Amino acid sequence: MDERTETIVGLGAAVVLVVAGTLATGYLPSEPRSQLLAGGIIVAGFALGFLVLGEFELPD
Structure with a gap:
């Protein structure tokens, strides 16, 4: 997957979690x-x- 698709899928999953909660x-x-x-x-x-969105990074 390219970066744009990963961003769209990730934001979609985030929206689903917020709405479900x-x-x-x-x-x-x-x-x-x-x-x-x-x-x-x-x-x-x-x-x-x-x-x-890249606001913070996870440590390696």
């Missing part, structure tokens, strides 16, 4: 464990988006 806050029970899971999904989506 946001929807999960409404569908999951209001227990702390469930809400932490939904929040973790949202944070993972933002982290993936920043990683794909």
